[in-house]
Amino acid sequence: MRASSIVALSVCLAAGFLLSILSCALYGNWWPLLVVFTYALAPAPNAIFGQYVSSDPLADVSSSVADFGRFLTAVLVVSGFGLPVVLAHAGIIAPTAMAMSIVGGILVYGTIIAYSALFRERTDF
Numbered sequence: 001m002r003a004s005s006i007v008a009l010s011v012c013l014a015a016g017f018l019l020s021i022l023s024c025a026l027y028g029n030w031w032p033l034l035v036v037f038t039y040a041l042a043p044a045p046n047a048i049f050g051q052y053v054s055s056d057p058l059a060d061v062s063s064s065v066a067d068f069g070r071f072l073t074a075v076l077v078v079s080g081f082g083l084p085v086v087l088a089h090a091g092i093i094a095p096t097a098m099a100m101s102i103v104g105g106i107l108v109y110g111t112i113i114a115y116s117a118l119f120r121e122r123t124d125f
Contacts, residue, residue, distance in 0.1 A: 005118055009111050009114060009115050009118075012107050012110065012111045012114075013107070013108060013111040015104075015107055016039075016103075016104045016105070016106075016107030016108035016110075016111065017036070017039075017104065017108065018104070019100045019101070019103055019104030019107065020032065020033070020035060020036050020039075020100070020101055020104035020105070020108070021033070021036075022100060023084075023093075023096075023097040023098075023100035023101040023104065024097070026097070026100075027093065027094045027096075027097045029092065029093050029094075029097065031087055031092055031093055032083075032084055032087065032093055032097055032098075032100075032101040034083060035080050035083055035084060035101050035104075035105060038076045038077070038079055038080035038083070039080060039105065039108045039109070041076050042073055042076040042077050042080065042109070042112070043073070043112055045068075045069040045070070045071075045072035045073045045076070046069055046070065046073050048069060049065050049066050049068060049069025049070075049072075050066065050069065052065040052066045052069075077109060080105050080109070081102060081105055084097070084098040084101040084102055084105075085098060085102075
């Protein structure tokens with residue numbers, strides 16, 4: 001099951017990056033490529049600040065550092081979807097390039113979420 005999951009996730013990730021790059025190349029405007037940087041940076045705050053989360057599920061303590069990491073991740077994800085919309089509204093990119101960039105973002109972010117959900121270590125008591 002793991003090998004087929006990895007293959008499916010890699011195909012989805014490649015399709016997402018392909019759509020993002022094609023949204024730039026087909027219309028001769030490379031501004032949508034800025035969205036690819038948000039794809040790469042979005043998991044970083046959770047990876048960096050995730051170590052400050054309490055491992056005890058019954059603890060009612062929330063770390064402000066971990067919350068700040070979640071906030072930065074949310075800012076990057078929202079800007080990954082909002083930037084193509086703003087660029088299309090301003091007339092900098094074509095609306096079809098915006099759609100391709102957003103669909104590519106959905107594929108990339110969906111792959112990241114599916115990967116973390118599929119390969120999360122389960123601890124049994």
